[in-house]
Amino acid sequence: xxxxxxxxxxxxxxxxxxxxxxxxxxxxxxxxxxxxxxxxxxxxxxxxxxxxxxxxxxxxxxxxxxxxxxxxxxxxxxxxxxxxxxxxxxxxxxxxxxxxxxxxxxxxxxxxxxxxxxxxxxxxxxxxxxxxxxxxxxxxxxxxxxxxxxxxxxxxxxxxxxxxxxxxxxxxxxxxxxxxxxxxxxxxxxxxxxxxxxxxxxxxxxxxxxxxxxxxxxxxxxxxxxxxxxxxxxxxxxxxxxxxxxxxxxxxxxxxxxxxxxxxxxxxxxxxxxxxxxxxxxxxxxxxxxxxxxxxxxxxxxxxxxxxxxxxxxxxxxxxxxxxxxxxxxxxxxxxxxxxxxxxxxxxxxxxxxxxxxxxxxxxxxxxxxxxxxxxxxxx
Numbered sequence: 394x395x396x397x398x399x400x401x402x403x404x405x406x407x408x409x410x411x412x413x414x415x416x417x418x419x420x421x422x423x424x425x426x427x428x429x430x431x432x433x434x435x436x437x438x439x440x441x442x443x444x445x446x447x448x449x450x451x452x453x454x455x456x457x458x459x460x461x462x463x464x465x466x467x468x469x470x471x472x473x474x475x476x477x478x479x480x481x482x483x484x485x486x487x488x489x490x491x492x493x494x495x496x497x498x499x500x501x502x503x504x505x506x507x508x509x510x511x512x513x514x515x516x517x518x519x520x521x522x523x524x525x526x527x528x529x530x531x532x533x534x535x536x537x538x539x540x541x542x543x544x545x546x547x548x549x550x551x552x553x554x555x556x557x558x559x560x561x562x563x564x565x566x567x568x569x570x571x572x573x574x575x576x577x578x579x580x581x582x583x584x585x586x587x588x589x590x591x592x593x594x595x596x597x598x599x600x601x602x603x604x605x606x607x608x609x610x611x612x613x614x615x616x617x618x619x620x621x622x623x624x625x626x627x628x629x630x631x632x633x634x635x636x637x638x639x640x641x642x643x644x645x646x647x648x649x650x651x652x653x654x655x656x657x658x659x660x661x662x663x664x665x666x667x668x669x670x671x672x673x674x675x676x677x678x679x680x681x682x683x684x685x686x687x688x689x690x691x692x693x694x695x696x697x698x699x700x701x702x703x704x705x706x707x708x709x710x711x712x713x714x715x716x717x718x719x720x721x722x723x724x725x726x727x728x729x730x731x732x733x734x735x736x737x738x739x740x741x742x743x744x745x746x747x748x749x750x751x752x753x754x755x756x757x758x759x760x761x762x763x764x765x766x767x768x769x770x771x772x773x
Contacts (some may be wrong), residue, residue, distance in 0.1 A: 396434070396711040397423040401641045402648055407570075407627040413614040416629055418574040421637040431640045438643055439483035441704040445650035446520060448657065450488035453518010455658035458563035460515040461649055463642070464523045466532075467571030468609060469599045470581035472635045473524050476571070479639045480646065481522060490515045493524040506530045506548075507555055514559060520646070521564075527552060528568075531616050536608045549619040556625040565649045566625035569642060570613060571632035575606050647708065 397404075404423050424431060452459060465473045481489050492513040501509045507527060515521025531548050534540050556566050573581075582599055585591040602609065621627040628645060632638040672680050 397644065398425070399423045400648075400712045401630075401644045402628070405628040405630050405641060407617045407621045407629050409618050409621065411614070411617060411621075411627075411629065413572070413610055413617070413629065416572055416631065418572050418577065418631045418633045420631045421634055422631070424637065424640065428634070428636045431636050435479075435636075435640050435643050438647060438708075441701070441708060442643060442647050442650070443484045444701050444704070445647065445655070446484040446488050448655040449520070449650060449653065450485065450518045452655050452658050453516065455661075457655070457658065458517050459565070459653050459655065460517050460519050460521060460563060461565045461567065461646070461653075462515055462521040462523065462559065463646065464526045464528070464566070464568040465571065465642075466526060466528050466569070466613075467632065468573060468578055468606075469596075469602060470578050470585075471571035471573045471632050472638055473571060475635055476569075476639055476642055477522055477524060480642050481520065483643075484520070488519055490519045490521045491524065492521070494526055494529060507551070510555075514564060517563065527555070528616055528620075532609065532612045535612050536602075536605050549616065552620050553622060553625075556620070556622070560624045565653065567645055567649055568621075568625060568627045569645070570617060570627060570629045571638055572629050573632045575603070577633045578603065651705065651708065 399422070401423060426434075449459060449461070465476055467473055477491060481491070490513075494509070494513075497506075497509065510523075510527040513521070513523070531545050531552070535542075535545050560566055582595070582603070585595040617627045617629065628641075630638045630641045672683070675683065
């Protein structure tokens with residue numbers, strides 16, 4: 394399976410010197426295998442992402458304090474909604490807290506601009522997703538001149554402090570700007586107008602904002618340069634190819650969850666005590682069935698643990714230095730091939746056993762039928 398040539402968290406990480414105009418929205422840096430391979434890769438990675446998210450959720454339910462916040466910004470039609478559907482759609486929805494930030498409501502306007510953001514931060518165990526975010530207050534507010542510079546200028550420093558507090562509380566912050574070209578945006582907006590089933594997504598204001606394209610690009614660049622930090626970095630992801638931006642964000646999220654190094658939480662009660670209590674509520678035949686199922690449950694746990702270990706190893710292997718990959722991959726491939734061969738043999742043996750049993754059963758059935766027939770003849 395194809396992989397990134399360079400880790401996307403290195404390729405797309407912004408700095409205080411990042412120039413937005415230098416980044417090609419059409420590019421797919423680090424990935425040269427094309428769309429189909431990317432979708433296949435992403436689907437496979439989704440299994441790992443889902444497993445890691447379940448651990449995060451379980452830890453949150455058990456008193457842990459970790460969560461993840463994915464901030465998704467970008468011009469209209471940049472693919473923010475698609476990220477939610479295609480990336481977060483691969484995990485359990487009960488572990489996701491999605492919030493979209495539009496024009497502040499009358500109630501929100503009564504408070505500090507970060508009031509509504511603070512209330513929407515993901516609780517422990519959740520992946521929070523902001524479709525637009527607190528950055529609207531240094532983007533739209535600035536470009537549309539909703540507030541004077543004396544108001545929005547100090548907000549950069551305020552945003553950095555706000556995010557640092559979030560990180561200190563246990564939230565991993567990932568900020569992504571989906572970077573599209575003006576031409577691509579025009580085509581996507583026109584498609585919304587051409588398709589009756591997409592009219593609901595169109596807003597005439599999108600064209601007004603488009604007329605301020607350069608102002609928005611400058612506002613984005615300033616915001617990114619002044620608020621990207623080691624603790625809450627910005628990633629600028631080329632987004633003219635939707636499949637590419639979704640793939641990159643999948644990797645960023647997976648890496649963030651792996652870095653948390655979460656294990657299944659230890660229960661605060663004794664398993665054997667609860668098993669005994671439960672059995673006291675069961676009928677004898679149910680207890681017998683439960684006892685028979687216990688080894689299967691243990692085997693399933695072990696199989697899933699091994700599968701997760703293999704997926705994590707694959708992730709780590711994907712981003713090993715190029716010069717150290719070949720030998721390791723050869724060894725790994727040999728192990729995989731050996732396992733496949735063994736699995737194939739076991740599968741064939743099972744099939745042969747089934748056929749043999751069926752054959753014996755058919756023979757017995759024929760024998761029984763013949764015996765019944767002979768018995769009837771004797772009686773008559």
